[in-house]
Structure formats: structure tokens, C-alpha cells
Amino acid sequence: MKKLKATRVISQIFFFLLVAAAFTVLTFPIKFIDTKEFFLTSPSLLIFSEISAVYLTKGMAVLLIFIIIAFLFGRVFCGWICPFGAVMDFFVFLLKPLRKYKESKPDKKLMIKYYALAVFAVLAVLGYQFVWIFEPITVFSRFFHLSLFPFFNAVTDKFFQYIIMNHDFGENIYYAISNNIFSARSISFKYSFAFFVLFMIPLLAAAFRRRFWCRYICPLGASLGILSVNPKFALRKKACSSDCGRCEQICRSNAIKHDGSYISSECVMCMDCTILKCYKPIENKKPCQKEIVQNSGLCQRQNKGISRKQFFLWISGAVAAIYVLVRKAYAASHFSKNSVIRPPGAMKEKEFKAACVRCGNCMKACITNGLQPVMFESGFDGIWTPKIDNITGYCEYNCNACGQVCPTQAIKALTPEEKLKQKLGKADIVKNVCVPWKDGIECLVCEEHCPVAEKAIKFVKEIINGKETDVPIVDADLCIGCGVCENKCPVEGRKRGITVNPI
Amino acid sequence: MNKKIEKAVSKAKKILSTELTRKTFLKTLVAGGAFLAFSSNTAKKVFAQNGKTIDPRKKRETPIMDYELTAVTGGDIEKITRQSVDLLGGMGKFVKNGDTVVVKPNMGWNRTPEYAANTNPAVVAAVVKMCFESGAKTVKVFDNTCNEKKLCYQNSGIMEAAKAAGATVFYMDDWKYMPARFMRVDALMQGWPLFRDAIECNAFINVPIAKTHGHGTLTLSIKNLMGICGGNRGQMHWEMDKKLPEVYDFVKPDLNIIDAYRILTANGPRGGNLKDVAMKNTIIASSDPVLADSYVSETFFNIKGSTIAHIKRSQEYGLGKFYSSANTKIKIEKI
Numbered sequence: 116m117k118k119l120k121a122t123r124v125i126s127q128i129f130f131f132l133l134v135a136a137a138f139t140v141l142t143f144p145i146k147f148i149d150t151k152e153f154f155l156t157s158p159s160l161l162i163f164s165e166i167s168a169v170y171l172t173k174g175m176a177v178l179l180i181f182i183i184i185a186f187l188f189g190r191v192f193c194g195w196i197c198p199f200g201a202v203m204d205f206f207v208f209l210l211k212p213l214r215k216y217k218e219s220k221p222d223k224k225l226m227i228k229y230y231a232l233a234v235f236a237v238l239a240v241l242g243y244q245f246v247w248i249f250e251p252i253t254v255f256s257r258f259f260h261l262s263l264f265p266f267f268n269a270v271t272d273k274f275f276q277y278i279i280m281n282h283d284f285g286e287n288i289y290y291a292i293s294n295n296i297f298s299a300r301s302i303s304f305k306y307s308f309a310f311f312v313l314f315m316i317p318l319l320a321a322a323f324r325r326r327f328w329c330r331y332i333c334p335l336g337a338s339l340g341i342l343s344v345n346p347k348f349a350l351r352k353k354a355c356s357s358d359c360g361r362c363e364q365i366c367r368s369n370a371i372k373h374d375g376s377y378i379s380s381e382c383v384m385c386m387d388c389t390i391l392k393c394y395k396p397i398e399n400k401k402p403c404q405k406e407i408v409q410n411s412g413l414c415q416r417q418n419k420g421i422s423r424k425q426f427f428l429w430i431s432g433a434v435a436a437i438y439v440l441v442r443k444a445y446a447a448s449h450f451s452k453n454s455v456i457r458p459p460g461a462m463k464e465k466e467f468k469a470a471c472v473r474c475g476n477c478m479k480a481c482i483t484n485g486l487q488p489v490m491f492e493s494g495f496d497g498i499w500t501p502k503i504d505n506i507t508g509y510c511e512y513n514c515n516a517c518g519q520v521c522p523t524q525a526i527k528a529l530t531p532e533e534k535l536k537q538k539l540g541k542a543d544i545v546k547n548v549c550v551p552w553k554d555g556i557e558c559l560v561c562e563e564h565c566p567v568a569e570k571a572i573k574f575v576k577e578i579i580n581g582k583e584t585d586v587p588i589v590d591a592d593l594c595i596g597c598g599v600c601e602n603k604c605p606v607e608g609r610k611r612g613i614t615v616n617p618i
Numbered sequence: 619m620n621k622k623i624e625k626a627v628s629k630a631k632k633i634l635s636t637e638l639t640r641k642t643f644l645k646t647l648v649a650g651g652a653f654l655a656f657s658s659n660t661a662k663k664v665f666a667q668n669g670k671t672i673d674p675r676k677k678r679e680t681p682i683m684d685y686e687l688t689a690v691t692g693g694d695i696e697k698i699t700r701q702s703v704d705l706l707g708g709m710g711k712f713v714k715n716g717d718t719v720v721v722k723p724n725m726g727w728n729r730t731p732e733y734a735a736n737t738n739p740a741v742v743a744a745v746v747k748m749c750f751e752s753g754a755k756t757v758k759v760f761d762n763t764c765n766e767k768k769l770c771y772q773n774s775g776i777m778e779a780a781k782a783a784g785a786t787v788f789y790m791d792d793w794k795y796m797p798a799r800f801m802r803v804d805a806l807m808q809g810w811p812l813f814r815d816a817i818e819c820n821a822f823i824n825v826p827i828a829k830t831h832g833h834g835t836l837t838l839s840i841k842n843l844m845g846i847c848g849g850n851r852g853q854m855h856w857e858m859d860k861k862l863p864e865v866y867d868f869v870k871p872d873l874n875i876i877d878a879y880r881i882l883t884a885n886g887p888r889g890g891n892l893k894d895v896a897m898k899n900t901i902i903a904s905s906d907p908v909l910a911d912s913y914v915s916e917t918f919f920n921i922k923g924s925t926i927a928h929i930k931r932s933q934e935y936g937l938g939k940f941y942s943s944a945n946t947k948i949k950i951e952k953i
Contacts, residue, residue: 143768276793290788300767301792482766511766512728513773550856559833560852564764566728568890574832603764605852 119386123194127201134198138259142298143482143516150476153252154522156181156192159338160250160472163235164523167244168462168470169443172524182342189343193329193336194383199251200329203321204367210322225330225369225381228337235334240435242442242465243496246334247473257499258314260475261304261488272301302484303507306499325367329383340380349379350388362388453617454493455502456596458486458517459510459537460527468497470525477501477517477526483508485598486517503539505598505615510539512566512597540596540615542571542589549612550605551586555579559587561600561613567593572600572613587613671809672796675817677870680905681711685949687904687913687941692953695879695901699744702875702903705949708752712872712905715753717820720760721745721785722871724826724842725774727888728765734880735889736770737827739779741877741901745825746783757785758815761845764888795848798868806857807864811848816869824871824907828898828914829882829889834858835926836919837887838911839874840866840937859927863935866907874910876902881918908938909946916941 137150154160155177162178165171184191193200235246247253275289320327329336362371365388370381377388451464458477461467478486478501485508488499501517503510513535518528529537542561546552551559562572571593574585596615604611688705692698703709713719723737731738742759749757759780763770767789771777777787795811816822826842833855834841843865847854854861878901884894898918904910911932912923923929923940933940941948 144772272791272793276791280793293789298768482768511769514766514769556856557833558852558855560855562832563887566888566890568885570885599765603852605850605855607850 119389123386126195130196131198131201141479145519151522157335159246159334163239163246164244164470167239167242168466185339185342187347189346189379190339190383194385199255206318207321207325227331232334232337244469249332249334253472253474256474257310260479262307262310265303268301305487344380456540456617458526460518460529467525470523471500473499476520480516480520485509505601509598509602538595540617542594542615544613551584555582555584564599564603671799672817674868675870683707686947688949689902690951691900695740696744698901699741702901706903709748710752713749713752713754713821717754719749719754719757719821720819721823725761725770725776726764728769728773731775733889734882734895736774737825737877738879739775742776743779743783746780746785759785759787760790762790805864806861813846816846822871824874828878830886836915839907840932859931862928863932873905906938908933909941913941
């Protein structure tokens with residue numbers, strides 16, 4: 116059945132190219148493909164972010180499709196669709212000539228990912244969402260948006276800069292690329308190298324064990340594995356008398372046991388074993404056939420009544436649900452101050468950190484390159500959440516690209532009218548840096564850039580150094596904290612004459 | 619093919635399996651270091667800005683025109699723009715066959731045309747069309763925007779209108795600026811990065827909009843040339859009145875066409891309030907910036923040109939003469 120395997124490879128390539136293309140064209144203005152949808156494929160990501168921030172999105176409906184697929188066919192997503200899995204498989208394919216290892220016997224380490232998932236679930240109930248660290252789609256998108264794309268952008272810019280300035284050639288090609296793919300400026304992000312390393316670790320691990328990540332760590336794989344304990348359609352083994360063990364060796368996720376039976380929650384349906392002729396491809400399987408019960412021991416359907424284990428599971432689930440609701444009520448009654456300047460339409464600080472999956476969509480879509488990942492400025496649970504850095508960019512008055520691309524609605528998609536009234540922070544003048552206040556030189560660049568029609572920055576006459584000068588003051592009621600004043604302030608360096616503080 | 623791969627693999631394995639002695643270690647260290655040093659050095663050389671500077675634009679002789687200044691009022695924007703230039707003697711006086719022409723509108727702000735923060739797109743389109751009719755080979759339209767380039771180009775409507783008229787519209791990328799070499803040694807703008815394409819052209823047509831400006835009082839044709847400057851433009855505001863005439867003299871536009879179809883009377887240059895916008899339905903054309911600016915400021919804003927610092931400084935610099943109804947050859951028309 117080489118055809119089935121080939122179909123799987125084609126599907127992987129197709130979905131990888133689709134995702135890569137969508138990620139590449141994710142710049143302002145938001146184009147026909149919206150990368151949001153890719154993140155809705157992951158149950159662990161969406162459910163945990165919504166539990167930890169206590170809210171519900173429309174994306175749950177899309178998620179249902181993938182849950183049904185997992186019920187019917189098992190972890191098809193991992194083997195056929197997941198772009199990160201495709202990259203790993205390709206990497207393994209490249210290293211094939213150098214690889215020389217034997218698959219170990221079915222190992223108990225396979226359970227690690229389920230324990231990790233349980234830990235993430237407990238943290239989510241407590242209000243902390245950390246699945247983003249290992250969630251493959253976000254790892255992939257973080258690397259793509261914040262590390263690979265800026266690198267590609269910079270290299271292309273440098274190359275064409277050299278060609279155009281020295282040989283007067285290639286201008287049209289460059290503008291065709293930059294106008295359609297790049298943001299208006301060469302974008303760069305903090306911690307780019309960290310994202311690269313975090314992407315490379317699982318990739319290199321795949322060279323030692325095929326699908327290392329999917330076997331031992333991946334929370335998405337674990338959540339799909341739970342759903343596909345006993346899928347409706349599955350591979351089925353024909354009678355096998357020989358003890359060749361080839362099926363065991365060929366399996367990339369170590370799902371096939373020595374006796375030829377396989378663990379369906381580990382199988383990524385890659386169809387490699389169908390080449391061997393002892394495995395028949397997808398077949399409608401009657402539930403709880405004898406052989407499967409004997410072989411996998413995973414089918415629970417014969418149990419009648421509630422066991423003690425189930426009883427405790429139900430009780431702990433109910434307690435967790437009550438706790439989440441209490442936490443929600445507590446958070447609603449308490450005001451929390453933002454630690455950094457958040458994008459327009461962001462949730463309240465605590466919920467924002469829980470709902471944000473750090474995919475980097477908003478940072479890539481930001482037209483001014485103002486959205487940057489934070490490290491510890493907003494606490495240990497806020498690592499790599501976006502903030503507006505008014506030195507690298509600012510919030511453009513009538514732009515709401517970040518809200519349009521956020522997969523978990525941690526940043527709301529605002530209407531244009533709502534966006535204009537969003538208060539992000541408040542500008543304050545630093546009188547010992549501001550040129551008119553300090554030296555009495557006329558400047559007023561901040562006033563000319565202020566986007567508010569009535570001008571939140573006004574200038575008044577003041578005696579500075581014995582000379583009457585126009586100096587700027589901020590009207591706190593009108594100021595929306597967009598930060599264009601800080602960004603355009605002519606004072607060089609990170610300390611500007613006017614600075615926006617979070618509210 | 620397979621054999622070749624096998625050979626390469628076995629070679630790689632051999633290299634990996636060789637024992638690491640002090641000699642081989644030092645050898646690789648030296649070789650690697652030399653390679654890195656060499657490659658980074660060449661990369662630096664290849665990608666260096668190669669220290670090129672840019673000289674003032676060589677302008678053609680100013681042609682003899684029928685009038686010094688024309689002002690045409692009317693409802694149809696394209697018609698009045700055409701008429702104002704035709705009364706001067708036609709676009710053919712400034713644009714010759716096969717020319718590369720730069721049309722520099724003001725599209726610095728992320729605002730739609732009705733807010734009068736940017737030049738009217740219909741005016742820009744009309745000017746571009748006229749240039750092509752006079753035999754221009756390419757017409758370039760660009761501006762160094764204050765807000766984000768993409769938004770300004772789109773929301774001002776100029777990109778669409780100019781492209782439809784056949785112009786090449788592109789963003790002013792950071793690396794296309796070159797340090798300017800002024801003839802006057804004491805110039806305040808000495809070494810300031812200016813946009814290459816704005817200087818290297820056969821004809822330069824300046825198409826500003828008439829509006830107020832917090833610091834410069836009014837922004838008209840002389841102030842509009844700030845849009846070809848790079849660097850830290852905020853710092854140009856320090857002693858701006860001395861710097862603007864220098865830039866204007868460096869570029870020497872052939873023609874100024876001031877868009878006073880809609881003017882912004884307060885809260886400029888960015889505006890944002892429709893109450894501040896006034897309809898004047900007029901296009902002013904002149905090749906003398908001081909004359910054009912002082913005419914517009916007196917007729918539409920009731921400010922004497924000589925009281926605006928940068929216009930006064932330009933007159934002293936020798937860029938032109940002030941408007942006075944007695945000794946200016948002026949043509950005012952209503953369609």
C-alpha cells in the first residue's frame with residue numbers, strides 16, 4: 116500500500132506549504148488567508164487557554180470538527196496535517212543516510228506527555244496557562260513569525276540594497292516582493308534567537324528518535340491521544356505467524372508492540388506499516404472486538420456502573436469547575452493595573468496573560484513593528500506576551516491588525532470606532548529630557564504627530580532660561596496613549612522627552 | 619548518483635570518526651578563524667554604504683513664462699489643475715521628451731482626503747497625466763511619511779490615483795538616502811541624508827497642500843520638501859527656518875503647484891476635525907516658492923508672508939520674492 120503512504124506525504128507537504136504561505140503573507144493589510152484558524156485545530160491550546168482565562172470563543176465550534184476526526188480516525192492530525200510534524204519528518208528523511216539506531220521496546224516514557232498534560236490542566240484551573248511552551252503550532256508560528264521571517268526580511272533587504280545601489284538593477288522585483296510580503300518596514304524582534312533555539316531542540320531530537328516530540332512531550336498529541344483511545348476506523352492486523360519484527364522497527368511513533376498489536380492513541384496514522392502487507396488500511400472496526408481488548412487493554416466499554424476511579428475523577432472535575440467560577444468572580448471585582456502597555460482591545464492583565472498563547476501573530480501583523488515580546492516585565496506568567504514598545508514603533512491611530520489576527524481573542528477585534536477611543540496608557544513629559552523644557556529650543560514634534568483631533572498635547576508659553584518658549588503639556592483626558600509622540604520624539608536613545616506609561 | 623551519495627556519507631563518517639589530536643584541533647581552529655575573518659570582512663566590504671554622497675540637483679534654466687503666478691478657481695479639480703499650469707505656458711516648459719519626473723505630493727499623514735491633511739489625489743493624478751502628455755518617460759511619486767508608509771499611501775488615496783494615471787509609486791526605503799554635500803560649507807544641513815531618487819531626476823514638481831502647522835505656522839511649497847529628508851526628522855524642527863531654505867535650494871523644484879482645493883485652517887498639520895477644513899477650490903502654480911507661499915498665506919490664511927519665519931528666511935536666502943499686488947505678474951481666473 117505505497118499509495119496510502121504517498122498520499123500522506125503529499126498531504127503533509129500541502130498543509131505545510133499552506134501554513135507557511137499563510138504565515139508569510141500575514142502582514143498588514145490582513146489578506147484572504149487568516150492564520151487564526153490554524154490555532155483552532157488544537158484542543159489542548161484552546162481549552163486550556165479558555166479555562167485559565169475563563170471565557171468562551173466561537174473557535175470552539177471549529178475545534179469540534181477536529182475532535183470528531185480524532186474520535187473517528189485517531190491522531191490523523193499529527194501524521195497528516197501538523198506542520199511541525201512535517202518539518203520533523205523531513206529532517207529525519209534528510210538525515211536518513213547517517214541514521215543507525217534500533218527502536219527500543221515499547222517504553223513507559225510514552226506516558227510522560229500525559230503527565231505533562233495533567234500538570235498543564237491543573238495549572239489552567241489555577242489560572243496559569245503554560246501549554247504554549249510545548250504546543251507545536253505555537254512553537255512553529257513563534258519561530259516562523261519572530262525568528263525566521265525577520266531574518267528572511269533582513270537578508271532580502273540587504274541583498275537588493277546592494278544590487279540596486281551598485282548595479283541599478285532589480286528594483287521592480289524588490290518592490291514586488293516587499294509590497295506584497297513584507298510589512299512597510301524591515302521588522303525585527305527581541306529574543307529572536309531564543310525562538311530559533313526552541314524550534315531547533317525538538318528538531319534535533321527527532322534525529323535520535325523519530326517523532327521524539329510527538330511521542331514524549333507534545334500536549335497536542337497527548338490531547339488527541341486521549342480522544343483516540345478506541346477510534347472507529349483503525350488499522351487492522353492480519354494474522355501474523357512470523358516473528359520478523361519489522362513492523363515494530365518501521366513504526367515512527369513506537370506504537371507497535373512486539374506481538375504486532377498497536378496502541379491506537381500513539382499511532383499517528385502515517386501508514387508506513389501498510390507497506391508490510393500484514394497491516395490492512397483503514398477499516399470500520401466493531402467496537403470492543405475481542406482481540407483488541409486483549410491486545411491493547413484500552414477499551415473500557417464493558418465496565419458497568421461507576422468505578423471508584425471514575426467517581427474521584429468526577430468529584431475533582433466538579434471541584435475544579437467551581438474553583439474556576441469563583442476565581443472568575445473574584446477577578447471581575449478586582450481592578451488590575453497593566454504592567455506594560457498592552458495592544459488595543461487586550462483583556463485585563465491577569466486574563467490576558469492566561470489567554471495569550473504567544474503565537475506571535477499580533478507582533479508580526481503590527482504595521483509599525485511596535486509590538487514586541489516581553490521577558491519578565493509582566494511577571495513569570497507573562498513571558499513573551501506582547502507589549503507596545505514605543506521606541507521601535509507605536510500604535511497607529513486607525514489600525515487594529517493585532518485584534519484581527521489573535522486566535523484566542525485575548526486581543527479583541529475592535530470596530531474602527533471602538534479602536535479610536537481605546538486608552539492604552541497615558542503620556543507624561545519628562546521635563547529634564549524634553550528639549551523645550553530643558554533648553555528652551557522650540558520643537559513641538561509631539562504636538563504635530565498627536566492623532567487626536569483636539570490634540571492631547573498642547574503648548575503653553577513658559578519662561579525657560581529667561582526666554583519665553585512654547586512648551587508642551589499633556590491633556591490626560593484626551594490622551595489615548597498611542598505612543599506616537601514618544602516614538603517620534605527627536606531626542607535620541609531610549610530615554611525620550613515624552614513617555615507613555617501603562618494604566 | 620547513489621554511489622556518489624554513499625561516498626560522501628562515508629567520507630563524512632571518516633571525518634567524524636578521526637581522533638581529535640592537538641594538531642588537528644589547532645589546524646581546524648586556525649582554518650575556521652581565518653575563514654570567518656575573511657568572510658565577514660568581504661561581507662562588510664560588499665554591503666558597505668561605500669561612502670557615496672549626493673550633490674545638489676542640476677536644474678534646467680528656468681523657462682520664460684507668461685505669468686509669474688497663476689491661481690485658478692473652479693469645481694472640477696482636474697480642469698483647474700490643468701488650467702493653472704497651462705496659463706503659465708504649459709507643462710511642456712518644464713518636462714521634456716524622455717524625462718524622469720518626480721512628483722512630490724504631501725502624503726505624510728494617515729488621513730483620508732476630506733481631512734485636508736494630504737494633497738488631493740485628483741490633483742496628483744492630473745499632474746502625473748500632464749507630465750506624460752509632455753513626453754515624460756517615468757513619473758515617480760513618493761513621500762517620506764510621518765505615520766506608517768503603507769497606511770499613508772493607501773488612506774490618502776494618492777497611491778491608487780497616481781498608479782491609475784501611470785506613475786511609479788513606491789516607499790522611500792531607509793537605505794536609499796545619501797548624505798548631502800552642500801556647496802555652502804557652513805550649511806546646517808551638511809551631510810543630512812536626502813533621498814537619491816528625488817535628486818537624480820530631470821524635472822521635479824512640488825505638489826503641496828495648504829495647511830497650518832504648529833511650529834512652522836503654515837506648510838506650503840518650501841516646507842513640503844521636508845518629505846525628501848531622511849534621518850532623525852524631528853531634529854530638523856530645531857532651527858527649522860534656517861534648514862528649510864537650504865533643502866529647497868538643494869533640490870530646486872521646477873514647479874510648485876499648491877493644492878488649495880481644501881485647506882486646513884487649524885490643528886495642522888495632522889488635522890482630524892472636519893470643522894477645521896475649508897473649501898477654497900483653488901490651485902496655485904508658480905516656479906517661485908516665496909511668491910507662491912506668500913500669496914497663499916495672504917489670500918487664504920490672512921498672514922503676511924514676511925511674518926512666517928521660514929518664508930522670510932527663504933527670501934533672504936535668495937529663493938524668490940514676496941507677493942505684492944503691485945509688481946507681480948499674476949493671473950487669477952475662475953472657471
